[in-house]
Amino acid sequence: MVGKFLRNFSKHWKVNGRSDLTDFFPVWLRLESALDAYPPGGDIEYRLRQADGALRFVYTDLVATNAGNYLITDAASYGSSFTKNAYEADTIAIPDVVGVPLSSDFLSRIASDPNKGVILVEAAKPAFFPLVLEVWTNDVKVLETPLRLSILGVQNMYRWINLRHVTSGKEKRITRTVSPLNYPDNISNGKQVVFVHGFNVDEKKAEAWGSEIFKRLYQSGSRAMYTAVTWQGDEDPLIGLMPAAAYYHLDVINAFQVASALVSEVTDLPGQKYVAAHSLGNMVVSSAIRDHGFNPARYFMIDAAVAMEAYKSSAYEPLDIAEPPWPSYTNRLWASEWYKLFDESDGRHDFTWRGRFGNIPQAVNYYSSGEDVLKNNEKHESMLITGVERSWIYQEKIKGRLQTTILRRVTSHGGWGFNNDYNVFNLITMPADQAALITTNQLRANSFFKRFYEDGLYGSDGSTVASIPYVRAKVLAEAIPATSRATGRNEVGGYFGDNNIDLMKKMKNGWPLKRITQDDPDGRWFHSDSKNVAYPYVYKFFDDMVYKLNED
Amino acid sequence: MKKILFVLALGLTGSLAAQARDAVAQMTFRVTDDFGNVVTNAPVSVSTFKKWIPGDGFGRDEHAHVDGVTDTNGTVTLKIPSKTGDVRYSVFAAGTYFDKTLKMKVCGMDYYKDRGGSVLFKNNVDRKWQPWNPTVDLVVKRVLNPVPMYAQFLERSDTMFSAYNTPVGYDLMKGDWVSPYGKGEISDFIFSLDCQLGEVTRDQIQYFDATMHLTFSNEGDGIQEYEAKPRQGSVLRLPRFAPDTGYKPEWAQKAFEHKDASNYGYNENQNYIYRVRTKKDDEGCIVSALYGKIQGPISFSVLNFGAKFGMKYYLNPTPNDRNLEFDLKQNLFKNLPSREEVQEP
Numbered sequence: 001m002v003g004k005f006l007r008n009f010s011k012h013w014k015v016n017g018r019s020d021l022t023d024f025f026p027v028w029l030r031l032e033s034a035l036d037a038y039p040p041g042g043d044i045e046y047r048l049r050q051a052d053g054a055l056r057f058v059y060t061d062l063v064a065t066n067a068g069n070y071l072i073t074d075a076a077s078y079g080s081s082f083t084k085n086a087y088e089a090d091t092i093a094i095p096d097v098v099g100v101p102l103s104s105d106f107l108s109r110i111a112s113d114p115n116k117g118v119i120l121v122e123a124a125k126p127a128f129f130p131l132v133l134e135v136w137t138n139d140v141k142v143l144e145t146p147l148r149l150s151i152l153g154v155q156n157m158y159r160w161i162n163l164r165h166v167t168s169g170k171e172k173r174i175t176r177t178v179s180p181l182n183y184p185d186n187i188s189n190g191k192q193v194v195f196v197h198g199f200n201v202d203e204k205k206a207e208a209w210g211s212e213i214f215k216r217l218y219q220s221g222s223r224a225m226y227t228a229v230t231w232q233g234d235e236d237p238l239i240g241l242m243p244a245a246a247y248y249h250l251d252v253i254n255a256f257q258v259a260s261a262l263v264s265e266v267t268d269l270p271g272q273k274y275v276a277a278h279s280l281g282n283m284v285v286s287s288a289i290r291d292h293g294f295n296p297a298r299y300f301m302i303d304a305a306v307a308m309e310a311y312k313s314s315a316y317e318p319l320d321i322a323e324p325p326w327p328s329y330t331n332r333l334w335a336s337e338w339y340k341l342f343d344e345s346d347g348r349h350d351f352t353w354r355g356r357f358g359n360i361p362q363a364v365n366y367y368s369s370g371e372d373v374l375k376n377n378e379k380h381e382s383m384l385i386t387g388v389e390r391s392w393i394y395q396e397k398i399k400g401r402l403q404t405t406i407l408r409r410v411t412s413h414g415g416w417g418f419n420n421d422y423n424v425f426n427l428i429t430m431p432a433d434q435a436a437l438i439t440t441n442q443l444r445a446n447s448f449f450k451r452f453y454e455d456g457l458y459g460s461d462g463s464t465v466a467s468i469p470y471v472r473a474k475v476l477a478e479a480i481p482a483t484s485r486a487t488g489r490n491e492v493g494g495y496f497g498d499n500n501i502d503l504m505k506k507m508k509n510g511w512p513l514k515r516i517t518q519d520d521p522d523g524r525w526f527h528s529d530s531k532n533v534a535y536p537y538v539y540k541f542f543d544d545m546v547y548k549l550n551e552d
Numbered sequence: 553m554k555k556i557l558f559v560l561a562l563g564l565t566g567s568l569a570a571q572a573r574d575a576v577a578q579m580t581f582r583v584t585d586d587f588g589n590v591v592t593n594a595p596v597s598v599s600t601f602k603k604w605i606p607g608d609g610f611g612r613d614e615h616a617h618v619d620g621v622t623d624t625n626g627t628v629t630l631k632i633p634s635k636t637g638d639v640r641y642s643v644f645a646a647g648t649y650f651d652k653t654l655k656m657k658v659c660g661m662d663y664y665k666d667r668g669g670s671v672l673f674k675n676n677v678d679r680k681w682q683p684w685n686p687t688v689d690l691v692v693k694r695v696l697n698p699v700p701m702y703a704q705f706l707e708r709s710d711t712m713f714s715a716y717n718t719p720v721g722y723d724l725m726k727g728d729w730v731s732p733y734g735k736g737e738i739s740d741f742i743f744s745l746d747c748q749l750g751e752v753t754r755d756q757i758q759y760f761d762a763t764m765h766l767t768f769s770n771e772g773d774g775i776q777e778y779e780a781k782p783r784q785g786s787v788l789r790l791p792r793f794a795p796d797t798g799y800k801p802e803w804a805q806k807a808f809e810h811k812d813a814s815n816y817g818y819n820e821n822q823n824y825i826y827r828v829r830t831k832k833d834d835e836g837c838i839v840s841a842l843y844g845k846i847q848g849p850i851s852f853s854v855l856n857f858g859a860k861f862g863m864k865y866y867l868n869p870t871p872n873d874r875n876l877e878f879d880l881k882q883n884l885f886k887n888l889p890s891r892e893e894v895q896e897p
Contacts, residue, residue, distance in 0.1 A: 200609050279609070312757075314814040359755035369783070369820075373610045379672055385636055387604035387613035493816050493853060498709040498860050506705065506891050510652035519599035519615035521642040522667045522783060523653055528609055540890040 015058060015078075018087040018512075018534035022215045024058065024120040026067040027147065029133060031107070032114035034143060038135050040107040045136045049099030051129035054151065055121055056091040059106050063115035070120060071219055072509065072539050078120075082109075087536075091122065099134060127151040150182055154211045157183035157218075159227035159269065161194075164203065166261045167254045169232035172203055177227070177269060185270055191224035191549060192271030193217065194296075196262070198279025198528075199233045199251050199305060206230035212531050213276070219535060220542035222549055225271050231258045233280055237408040248280075248395045249410050252477035255280055256469065259287035263294045274549055276300035279373075279488065279527065286310065286357040297552055299363040300545055303503075303527050305374060305392055306357070307482030312492050313355035315484035320377040321396045322481075323416040329432045333448040335400065335414040336483045341444050347466030348457065351475055353482050363499065364548065366541065367488050370504035370524030374486035388527075396481045400450045404478065414479025417450030452479055488527070503530070507541040574633035575676035578685040583626045583643060585663075586693045586792060590626035593659045594692065595619060597644040600634040619644070629685065634673070637681050642668025643692050654787050654880070654897065655695055662695040664788040664897060693786040698879035701844070702727065702867040703894040713852075713859035716747040719767070724828065724844065724867045727885055740828040740867075742767045745852070745859055750810070752856045759809050760854040766803040772830030772838055774799025775846075778823045782848060788897050794825045794843040794874040807853060818849035825876070828867075840871045847896060864894055 015021065031046070038044045048057070061077035062069060070078070070086040079089030080103065094100055110117040121131070130146035157180050162171045179185045197209045210228025217226070235250035262284055266273060275296040277285040282304035288294040308315035318336070319327060331337050339352040368374075377383075377393045386394040398404050400415025422430045422438070435448055445458055452458075452475060456465040465471055491500040501507070504525040511523035512533060530538055583594040599617035620628040632639060643666040648657040656665050671688070673681035704727050713720065721730030721739025728734035743766055750759030768774060776798045780789045803824075805817045824846040831840040844867035851862040866878050878897045885892075 198609065205608060312814070314810065314812055316813070355755075359753075359757050361756050372613070381672065385601075387601050388610045389601070389613060391610050493814060498707055498862075501891065505895070506893075508895065513649060513653065516649050516653050517599075517615075518597040518617040518619070518642070518644050518646075519640055521644055521665065544891060 013056075014090045015087050018536050021071055021087055022219050022535050024070070024122045026060075026062070026070070026118050027057075027121050027131070028064045028067060029102075029110070029117040029119060030064075030114075031110050031117050034135060035107065035111050038137065038142065040104060040111075043138045046102040046107060047099035047134045047136060048094050048102065048131065049096060049134065050094045050127060050131045050149075051096050052125065052127040053094070053096035054123050054125045054127035055094040055131060056124060057094060057122075058086070058089045058091050058120040059103065060086070060118050060120060061109060061116065062118040063113065064118060065115060067118045068219075072536050074536075086120070087534075094121075094131070099132070123151045126153075152182050154215060155207065156181045157226070158210065158214050159225070160210070161227055161229045161262075161265045162203070163229060163231040163258050163261050163265070166258045167232045173207070175265065177265070180225075183225075185225055187223075188225045188271070189223040189550075190271050191297075192227065192269050192273050193222065193224045193549065194227045194229060194266055194269070194273060194275045196229045196231070196275065196277040196281035196284050197233070198277070198281045198303070199248060201230070202234050203230055209278070209531060216530075216535055216539070216542045217546060220539060220546040222546045224274065224549060225269075227266070227269060229262060229265075229281075231255070231262075231281075231284060235409075246407055247410065249399075249404070249407075249478045251280060252283060253470075253473045255283035256287050256291075256473035256477075259284050260292045263288045263292040266294065272297050272552075274298045274300070276302060276545065277304070278302045278530070279305040282306050282487070286360065289360055290357045296362060298548055299360060300366060300548075301363055301487065302366045302530055303368060303371070303374065303488035304365065304486070306487050307353045307396075307484045308487050308490060308492055309354045309482060309484035310356040311359060311363075311487060312484075315492070317376075317485050318483040319380045320485055321393060321483060323397050323401065324382055325429075325432070326416055329448075330436045333435055333438070333443070334481075334483075335416075335447070335449040335479055336481050338414075338443070338447055338449070338480075341440055342463070345463075347463040347472070350472060351466060351480055353476065353480060353484075356476070364545075365487060365492050365500045366503055366507075366530075367490055367500065368503040368525040368527075368529075369489065370522065371486070371489040371527060372524065373527035374489040376485050376489055392486050399479055399481045411453040411474070411478055413450050413453040414447070414475065415449065415481050419446065419448055419451050421446055421451075422448055501544065503538075503541055507538060507544065509537050509540055511537055573679065574635050575637070575673075575679045575681050576631050576633050577637065577639050577671075577673055577681040578629065578631045579639070579641065579671070580627055580629045580685055580687045581622070581641065581690055582687060583622050583628075583690045583692060586691055586786075590622075590624075591643075591658065591692060592622055592624050592626060594622040594626070594628075594643050594690075595645050595658070596622060596628050596630065596641065596690070598630045598632050598639055598641045600632055600639050601636050634681065637673035637676070638670060639673065639681075640668060640670045641688065641690070642666045643690055644668070651880070652895075654895075658692070664693045664695060664786045666690065666692050666786055667784055669784045691785065693788045693792065696792070696877060697875060698877045698882075698897060699868060699870070699873070699875055700882035700884050701878045702869060702884045703865070703878055704885055704888060705864045705892050705894050707851075707860075707862035707891070709855060709860045710858050713743075713745045713747075713854075713861070716745050719744045721769075724865060725869065725884075727888075738829070739769050740773075742769065743861075745854075747854055747859075749854070756856055757809070758854055758856040759811065761806075761808045762852075762854050762859075763804055763806045764850070764852045766850070768801055768828060770828070770830045771801075772799070772832055772841065773826075773828050774801045775803050775824050775826040776800060778825055778845075779821050780823050782820050788877060789847060790823055790825065790845050790876055792875070792877055794827070794845070794876055796874065799827050803850075805850065805852070809853070816851065816853060818851050820848060822849040823847055824850070829871075842871060843868050843874045843876065845876050847894075866894070 078086045135143035233251040235247040273296045342348040400417030404412040583591040597619045602614045602616040618632045645656040722741040723736025724740040726736040728736040730736035747762040807816045
């Protein structure tokens with residue numbers, strides 16, 4: 001028998017939809033010789049038992065060479081009647097002592113094709129005793145063959161790095177980087193995949209993200225070691241009074257703050273490093289690469305919530321983001337252009353997203369033209385009300401504006417606010433034609449946009465102040481609007497070789513019918529669908545990552 | 553803290569009040585098929601943003617929708633209150649989608665799925681979004697005669713274009729460059745990249761000015777552009793049949809990457825219909841030709857080791873058959889890598 005490890009524990013008597021399928025593993029009961037010696041029927045019975053009584057299984061009509069098909073194609077050939085789809089088939093308990101007899105229908109299928117005999121197995125609780133196949137005749141056991149098992153929660157198959165303390169967050173499950181109990185390093189292929197989650201993911205959800213990405217990579221054939229990283233991208237200074245999603249800017253600061261700690265932890269991990277990051281996790285990883293010398297063999301950017309200009313400085317779509325009346329003012333006055341007033345040796349020259357991370361040759365940009373969160377603002381709408389759609393654009397638009405003044409610990413400075421010092425008669429914002437006459441020296445000493453939170457940036461020590469990592473992170477996060485679209489929505493034109501991949505166009509395998517709705521008839525690939533949509537619909541994406549993992 | 557509680561309270565009150573006072577959008581839809589026939593009993597739906605619900609990540613949006621059915625004139629008028637004025641619409645046959653959701657049933661007939669479209673109303677007068685009751689034409693396309701084709705979503709970084717100004721043929725039936733760059737035999741498309749290279753930056757960014765030229769092997773071969781938005785209307789985005797005239801023997805597209813600016817010369821609304829392997833009789837009349845389409849733009853850019861090139865093409869292998877309706881289950885390319893598979897008809 002051939003088997004593999006296991007994952008979440010089931011409480012169901014049937015397969016609970018497509019999302020449940022990744023919790024099963026195929027086992028091939030190779031019975032050709034046994035069936036010759038002990039033809040089924042009469043007093044001969046084939047039984048499965050497992051001493052923990054922890055397992056359940058599903059009959060399939062699969063052959064060993066396509067045993068993975070239950071994850072990616074629909075076929076009404078599963079379950080006791082061999083008439084159900086895998087995602088809805090009945091599961092059968094494997095008892096501890098007497099075992100369960102295999103059906104004559106199943107055995108006859110093996111007799112007609114020896115490559116058949118695949119069952120799908122899942123666990124309802126931890127299991128350590130082997131799965132045993134027995135042949136009985138006249139109540140006498142004549143044959144027994146075991147498949148050794150070790151089944152624990154999926155968290156026992158990968159490492160865990162908790163960086164929440166770096167930004168003073170609380171931790172429940174501390175960092176653990178020893179070889180995982182149920183997936184020891186010596187059975188891996190020597191590669192190490194590190195996964196970093198995105199924005200507004202608390203520690204518990206970080207485990208869910210880490211486990212799900214691990215399972216999907218594993219089901220797509222990855223045999224790399226794996227480490228899930230959590231960081232404090234879910235700042236909530238009012239502890240639930242405001243939605244944590246309101247504190248995006250604080251989480252951007254945290255992303256920069258945590259990057260060096262990530263490098264310290266990851267450097268000591270065994271194996272050749274590969275890194276995957278989702279959404280704002282890409283701010284962490286990109287900073288780790290650019291600022292702290294992290295050099296992974298490959299970097300999988302998934303739905304990156306980072307402005308394109310950070311990687312490609314010529315990316316420029318300012319009208320997607322600029323709030324009225326700023327488009328009527330010369331962009332020399334904008335916060336996004338203030339850095340140009342200083343030469344490259346000045347710390348303030350770094351107050352820009354342009355080229356912040358530069359070209360990262362080993363990066364693969366998995367973006368989605370169906371994005372909701374990172375959707376472009378192609379009609380250049382001013383957004384007073386927002387939901388999920390274009391919320392990344394929204395957070396860029398509110399920099400320096402009223403909305404950020406109400407958020408605890410977030411500072412409203414720079415961005416699209418005006419500096420009242422330039423008001424006409426102390427009341428009215430200076431008109432665009434008059435503001436265009438403000439000199440460069442005046443702007444250096446007192447920006448036309450709302451002054452930065454730190455007065456020292458305008459003084460003789462401004463360069464020094466600007467070079468403090470926290471100041472730089474805070475100014476970028478809260479006060480410098482991007483002037484380009486989000487990387488996770490767009491091809492970073494001309495960069496990354498052919499490693500810009502549109503998930504929406506290239507990686508869908510059908511789509512859940514419940515996601516084909518009036519407001520989304522196209523079934524768009526949304527921001528977190530690589531995790532939220534069942535594996536059969538998105539497996540091509542994981543296959544692609546695994547292909548790239550294995551090609552080096 | 554007082555400030556925040558006040559703002560929260562204000563926000564909630566405002567939200568409740570806003571629900572009661574959202575301006576209403578009214579639109580009249582006229583549904584026809586791509587032959588101009590009125591489609592009766594077509595289910596039309598409009599939807600709009602209703603509210604944001606905090607949760608994992610960025611939370612989720614809830615939408616409101618209003619549905620109706622076209623009358624014997626193929627028209628239906630729908631009203632929906634909208635906070636934002638951003639209203640989506642489509643022919644939406646709930647519960648009838650099949651074949652990986654690309655088709656739907658309307659009155660017992662199979663149509664390709666309609667991705668619909670959207671209107672952004674910007675002004676309202678007396679709680680009515682303006683313009684009031686505009687007429688919107690919706691075209692749905694029947695599933696009539698999908699045929700096998702060679703279809704490939706080609707996207708590669710190739711070093712062959714480092715031989716700039718050298719014509720390189722592409723064999724559409726082999727799905728590969730023509731020898732010596734690949735296993736292709738017939739140069740259906742002949743690409744040539746005219747390129748001036750600039751510096752390569754420390755980050756391995758190649759600055760360049762380039763023009764991609766496309767020419768053909770036979771008199772009568774050619775290409776014509778067809779504009780259609782990728783996320784609107786029928787998933788059968790291009791016309792059902794290739795035209796028999798209008799093909800240009802040359803095509804070119806410029807691109808550049810400079811330090812402070814870049815332009816790649818293409819946009820996602822571009823599509824093409826082409827004719828290749830044209831044979832003419834002594835009088836110059838076409839006796840045989842193959843037709844196909846390129847869905848989406850032809851893209852290219854110059855890297856520091858060659859060029860990146862991309863197009864999603866379909867080729868009908870039957871001579872003189874101008875049908876461009878592809879049967880997704882009958883791609884004549886077998887065992888394409890998943891990233892090169894096409895997913896639209």
